[in-house]
Amino acid sequence: MLTARTVAKETIRYEEVAEPVPEPGRALVRVHNVTLCGTDLHIWEDDYPTDLPIVQGHEFSGVIEAIGGNAAGLRAGDRVAVSPVSYCGTCRPCQLGRHNVCHNIGCIGCYSDGALVELLSVPADKLSRVPEGLALDLAAMGEPASIAMQAVNRGRPSAGETALVLGSGPIGLLATLYLTDLGVTVISADTEAERLELARTFGAAETLLVDPAASFPDAVQAARLDELTDGYGPILVIEASGVPSSLENAIRLVASAGRIVQVGISARVATLSMKAIPFKELDLMGSRNSLDLIPDGLALLARHQDQARSLVTHRFGFENLQQAYELMRNRTGKVGKILIEMPAAQAAARGASAREAIPAGALA
Known part of the structure; x- marks a missing residue:
C-alpha cells in the first residue's frame, strides 16, 4: 500500500509499505478522507515537538475493513471516524478524569504514524460510527468539532448568556x-x-470586524457590546485565534465574574495585566483536545451539514499533498479546512460517476 511520509522540513516522500494485519483489539480502517489543521502545517514545517520522519494525518474518517476480535458492536463495512488521542490512564491528570492532557499523551499523526496511508491499524475503542446521513468526508472533521465542543464545555455555558468568540477560523466557527x-x-x-459572514451562518447574532492596526473595539463596537450585554460585557469569551493581543482583549472585555477559555494555540507571548484577573475575579481556562467528544462532534456535524460543508474550502487528491501544504503556508486566499481525498475516496467517487452514467433501466 501507499503511504505519504514527512521525512524532512517541507518534504513528503511517497513509499510502498506492507499492509497491516488484523490484531486483537484493533481494527483495520481503509482511510477515505483526511482534513488538515494548523498542527499539520507546523509538523510539515518541522516546527512542532515531534520527530521526523512521520506519517501525518490525525483528522480522518474511513471504513472498517477488518476487526481483530469483538469491538462493541462494530463490524467490517461500518463507516467510522477515529479519535487519534491515546492516554495512559494512570498519571495524575488521567486519575482526575482529564485524560485529554495526559502526562504521557499520544496522538496518531502527531507523535506516531497517522492517516496519510491507505490502510491504518487503530485501537478498536477509538472508533466512532458515523451517523446515518452524514457524508464520510464531513465526518473527518469530527475531531476538530470535538475540540471546539471541549472548549465550550470548559466555559460552562448556560442558555440565555451572551458569549464573545474571538476568531472565526474552523474552531471558532464550530464553537x-x-x-x-x-x-x-x-x-x-x-x-x-x-469569515464573519460565515460566522452568521453558524449562528452568530452579531459580528465585529477587528482592525489589526487599531484598538479593539472601536467606539461604535464598544457601544454595541454594551448594548448587547447590558453594559457588563460578555460573561463568556472563547479565544480561538491564538493571537496574543486577542487574549489581552478577552481579559479586558469579559464581564466581572466571567469565564475565558483559551483554545487558540501559539508560542507567542501575551502581555497581561496582573490587576484585571483578580479585580474581576475571572476564571481563565485552557482547553486542549477533548474528553472523548468525537461522537458528539459527529452529531453536531450531522445536525448542521450545510455549515460543516462550508468549512471545506479546498480539496486535494492524496497525490497532491505538497500543494495542499504549500497552500496552507502561503495563505494566498481564503483557506478554511483542506480536505485530502485518499485513494479509497477517489475510487468510490469514480464508481459513483460510472453508476450515474448508466442509462436508467440498464441494470434491471
Missing part, C-alpha cells in the same frame, strides 16, 4: 455553532469580513 445550539447568544469577532 459558535455549538454555543448557538445551547441557546447562547454569540458575538463573533475576526479580522476578516468574509
